[in-house]
Amino acid sequence: xxxxQLEEIYTRLYTHFGQQQWWPGDTPFExxxxxxxxxxxxxxxxxxxxxxxxxxxxxxxxxxxxLPVALLAEYIRPAGYYNxxxxxxxxLFSMIRQQYGGSLDQLLxxxxxxxxxxxxxxxxxxxxxxDSILLYAAGRPVFVVDAYTYRILLRHDxxxxxxxxxxxxxxxxxxxxxxxxxxxxxxxxxxxxxxDFCKKTSPKCADCPLHGL
DNA sequence: CACCAGGCAAGTA
DNA sequence: TACTTGCATGGT
Numbered sequence: 001x002x003x004x005q006l007e008e009i010y011t012r013l014y015t016h017f018g019q020q021q022w023w024p025g026d027t028p029f030e031x032x033x034x035x036x037x038x039x040x041x042x043x044x045x046x047x048x049x050x051x052x053x054x055x056x057x058x059x060x061x062x063x064x065x066x067l068p069v070a071l072l073a074e075y076i077r078p079a080g081y082y083n084x085x086x087x088x089x090x091x092l093f094s095m096i097r098q099q100y101g102g103s104l105d106q107l108l109x110x111x112x113x114x115x116x117x118x119x120x121x122x123x124x125x126x127x128x129x130x131d132s133i134l135l136y137a138a139g140r141p142v143f144v145v146d147a148y149t150y151r152i153l154l155r156h157d158x159x160x161x162x163x164x165x166x167x168x169x170x171x172x173x174x175x176x177x178x179x180x181x182x183x184x185x186x187x188x189x190x191x192x193x194x195x196d197f198c199k200k201t202s203p204k205c206a207d208c209p210l211h212g213l
Numbered sequence: 214c215a216c217c218a219g220g221c222a223a224g225t226a
Numbered sequence: 227t228a229c230t231t232g233c234a235t236g237g238t
Contacts, residue, residue: 035219040221041218041220043218043219044218045218046219081221084222088221124221125220126220126221128221129220132219146219187219199217200216200218201216
């Protein structure tokens with residue numbers, strides 16, 4: 001039953017919004033940086049920050065990890081929480097340097113569960129950010145849950161209010177085929193739906209593509 | 214003007 | 227364990 005519902009939601013969203021082609025980023029490194037910068041922040045602001053880094057010619061592990069933290073913070077200022085995020089990026093770079101000799105490729109070759117734990121060990125990287133990196137930078141079949149996912153499922157009475165991250169993630173991963181391409185598109189579509197018709201303030205399912213599940 | 218955005222960690226009780 | 231608060235810019 002959950003399987004059928006989740007398939008139906010995907011089909012409707014895909015029909016309504018079309019293919020999303022996430023993640024918007026040129027390299028795994030850029031995707032990883034973007035995953036940290038977009039924490040509780042609109043993507044358009046993150047784009048400005050990423051653009052600053054690219055124009056400064058520092059969008060690489062070697063360059064960015066050597067940058068003084070104050071300068072890094074200045075570049076990413078448009079993304080908000082810039083002091084916090086500069087520190088979080090430094091923590092991430094530090095883990096890659098200490099545990100993987102500064103090789104992002106080596107980190108990304110780890111077993112999925114090992115990679116997830118390595119990312120979660122970094123102060124400033126929680127489950128959503130870790131899973132975003134797993135799915136969108138490393139191409140692993142891991143479902144990314146976010147505030148939109150929770151809100152959409154809750155609005156349609158598909159989950160109880162007290163469902164946590166892991167429980168929602170299991171719902172998708174236990175009922176869909178373990179396909180990174182599918183998870184990639186599905187999460188992106190949920191974000192579209194959240195921005196479009198399932199906003200925080202919009203009334204419950206006002207004429208949305210998911211009406212009558 | 215208020216509210217929101219592709220979270221997370223630290224502090225409090 | 228279960229809340230609450232700080233972090234911050236930019237768009238609507």
